[in-house]
Amino acid sequence: MLGALIYAFLTVTLKANQNVTGLTLTIFGTGLASLIGENLLSGGKTTVAFSEPLKAAFARIRIPGLADIPYVGRLLFDNNIFVIIGIAAAVLMGLYLNHTRRGLNLRAIGENPAAADAAGINVTLYKYVHILLGGGICGLGGGYVCFVTCKGLWVQNCVGGLGWIAVALVIFASWSPYRAMFGSLVFGALSVLQFYKPAFLRGVSAPIFTMLPFLVTAAVLVITSVRMSKERVQPKGCGVNYDREER
Structure with missing residues (x-):
């Protein structure tokens, strides 16, 4: 803290x-x-x-x-x-x-x-x-x-770099803690997929599975930015400093 x-x-x-x-x-x-x-x-x-x-x-x-x-x-x-x-x-x-x-x-x-x-x-x-x-x-x-x-x-x-996935998860969840729980399960599943991969994927190199969460993160950011509805946009004051003297 x-x-x-x-x-x-x-x-x-x-x-x-x-x-x-x-x-x-x-x-x-x-x-x-x-x-x-x-x-x-x-x-x-x-x-x-x-x-x-x-x-x-x-x-x-x-x-x-x-x-x-x-x-x-x-x-x-x-x-x-x-x-x-x-x-x-x-x-x-x-x-x-x-x-x-x-x-x-x-x-x-x-x-x-x-x-x-x-x-x-x-x-x-x-x-x-x-x-x-x-x-x-x-x-x-x-x-x-x-x-x-x-x-x-x-x-x-x-x-x-897991922290950057957390940032993307917030955007994916549209600032909803409940959607973030679902999204974290998806990203978590992708992170451990290499340990539970089916037989037809066993020939795939391990680094591919290591990159998978980050590739999906990039895709989610692109898709979310394109399809973001008015109800799910980030708060207008997010990332903007507030100065009371300029109110």
Whole structure:
């Protein structure tokens, strides 16, 4: 969430360009992580790993009985804690945005921050709080990569561009948490397809399957931009800095 706080300060308080700031922090974060990881590997160490008790705290959780429910049992009740929290966060976020006053205020800020400000909504506070919440949710994804994908070991560039798929997923879902859940299942299935490929695809090179999620991401962005309806366009205030003095 520290990165989210820096981003909020630069874009909300200092009115820096949001796209440039996001790219800059992404590049900076990648370099900083590499620097820290390489320093931890110094002194003859071959691997760096989290402690066993810490890895055990984020191990797979199985709820007897519920885990045996067809189709959804293994997904919801026999999975890693990061997955369970992620699904719960998406559901709660959908309810929050569509059925609470604060959620509707947030949507109003996204569409027209000047009008929301005139209505008495604290635009700056809302932006800070929700940018921090968004950063925390991003941290869940990073935690999953660290503890599940990489088994608690330090791996150079372990995220491998998955964050950009998350950005495309938001556009694909038209800013709907519920559609994002469906889209994440699709992208997730593409990511692991190489491990479950049918017999007639076994001759296909593994790098093709590695590229598949990113190829589909590019295709989704193109198709979505062409077929975007008025109801599903991004909020008008998205990516635009709000200056109260210019209202």
